[in-house]
Amino acid sequence: METIDFIQMKDGTRAEYEFLGGLWNTHNEAHLADGVLALLKAMRGPKLGYKIDRYEHSLQSATRAQADGADEETVVCALLHDIGDSIAPENHSAVAAAILRPYVSEKNHWIVAHHGVFQGYYFFHHTGRDRDSRERYRGHPHFEACAAFCENWDQNCFDPDYETAPLSVFEPAVRRLFARPPQAFA
Numbered sequence: 001m002e003t004i005d006f007i008q009m010k011d012g013t014r015a016e017y018e019f020l021g022g023l024w025n026t027h028n029e030a031h032l033a034d035g036v037l038a039l040l041k042a043m044r045g046p047k048l049g050y051k052i053d054r055y056e057h058s059l060q061s062a063t064r065a066q067a068d069g070a071d072e073e074t075v076v077c078a079l080l081h082d083i084g085d086s087i088a089p090e091n092h093s094a095v096a097a098a099i100l101r102p103y104v105s106e107k108n109h110w111i112v113a114h115h116g117v118f119q120g121y122y123f124f125h126h127t128g129r130d131r132d133s134r135e136r137y138r139g140h141p142h143f144e145a146c147a148a149f150c151e152n153w154d155q156n157c158f159d160p161d162y163e164t165a166p167l168s169v170f171e172p173a174v175r176r177l178f179a180r181p182p183q184a185f186a
Contacts (some may be wrong), residue, residue, distance in 0.1 A: 033178040036099060037171065039083040051160045054085055060157040063165040068152060072173045077108045078153045079170050081115055092116065102182035110142045111149050118150045 004016040012020075043054035052060070062079035070078070077100060084095025097113035104112075118134045125131040137143050 029179065033175045036080065036083065036178060037167075037174060039086065039099075040080060040167075042086045043082065050158050052158055054082055056160075056164060057157050058082055059167060059170070060159065060162055060164045061153045062170050063162070064157060065153045066165070066169075070153075073104055073108055073177060075170065076173050076177045077104060077112050078149070079174065081112050081149075081154065103177050103180050107142050107145060110140075111146045114142075114146050115150055115154060118146045119154055121147075121150070122155045 001015070001019050004012065004020060006012045006016060040055065040058060043058065045053055045055075047053050050057070058079055058081070061081065062075050065075045065078035080100060081096055082092060083099065084092030088095040093113055093116035097109055100112055101109045114134075114137060117137075120129060120133055121131050123131070124133060134143075134147070137146075
């Protein structure tokens with residue numbers, strides 16, 4: 001089979017969907033990590049008032065996580081936690097978390113999904129918002145881990161003098177993460 005016969009999904013056969021699934025899986029294995037890395041690289045450029053750009057911020061976050069002995073999955077999450085910035089700045093945490101969700105633990109997914117509000121602890125009070133917005137999650141099993149993520153690997157990652165590792169250090173880990181079979185979730 002070169003192509004499917006149906007033009008409406010409801011008319012597809014098992015054989016056609018198995019054919020499509022095989023093509024889809026082969027394509028993803030070859031290109032998924034590249035697409036995610038492209039989102040990261042898209043953050044290079046304007047510093048938007050900071051001393052470093054968002055790409056360097058992400059590399060610095062991963063470098064600090066790795067230096068602190070975080071496991072490989074968490075280091076990749078630190079690297080990719082802001083990849084939603086370029087396409088969805090107002091809900092970048094949710095976008096990054098959605099991309100990572102099938103490939104990471106429930107804990108790391110939760111941390112990435114909520115890091116935006118937890119990061120707000122450091123600046124919301126300067127912008128007319130409630131810096132304690134994260135408190136609504138107090139008691140959640142991953143509250144402290146998310147607070148530590150932001151304290152140690154996010155809010156402090158804007159230092160132009162910090163010795164930040166290049167992407168080549170982290171790229172193999174990104175490729176390993178996205179080569180994992182995706183997890184099913186409800």
